[in-house]
Amino acid sequence: MEYQYKKSKNILERQNEAKEIIEKYPQRVPVICERDPTCELEEIQKKKYLVPYDMTGSQFSFIIRQKLRLTKRSALFILINGKVSIVGNQTMSEIYQTYKDAEDNFLYITYTSQLTWG
Numbered sequence: 840m841e842y843q844y845k846k847s848k849n850i851l852e853r854q855n856e857a858k859e860i861i862e863k864y865p866q867r868v869p870v871i872c873e874r875d876p877t878c879e880l881e882e883i884q885k886k887k888y889l890v891p892y893d894m895t896g897s898q899f900s901f902i903i904r905q906k907l908r909l910t911k912r913s914a915l916f917i918l919i920n921g922k923v924s925i926v927g928n929q930t931m932s933e934i935y936q937t938y939k940d941a942e943d944n945f946l947y948i949t950y951t952s953q954l955t956w957g
Contacts, residue, residue, distance in 0.1 A: 840875070843886075854942070854944070857943050857944040858944070868890045868891075868892060868931045869888075870887070870945065871887055871888075872948045873886055873947075873948075875918070875921065878953070879952055880907055880951070883903070883907065883950075890931045892932035893930055893932070894931045895929065895930055896927050896934060897928065899917070900915065907950075913952070914953065915950060915951075916950065918950070919948055919949075920938055921949045934946065
């Protein structure tokens with residue numbers, strides 16, 4: 840998946856921004872969260888998040904659900920790098936260490952209302 844954030848800033852800008860964030864907030868994970876292009880849900884205005892290291896995947900998912908004002912019955916899938924489903928009990932620091940972008944050190948997350956594999 841192509842992230843709008845990557846299109847809007849060149850690699851050097853993204854690297855510098857992530858470096859500054861990590862230095863200033865060492866107990867937080869820099870996350871870019873965008874809507875999947877095929878998703879029918881609304882787009883969240885805020886795309887950058889500083890997430891506490893000890894927050895779980897489930898807690899992050901709950902925050903996105905609140906921002907979208909979804910009911911408990913509404914489907915929401917949170918994907919890492921547009922491919923891997925977020926594990927609810929993993930901490931964001933564990934997820935970050937495994938899946939952070941090798942080029943710029945941001946963790947890229949996508950949300951969608953339906954999964955399509957193919």
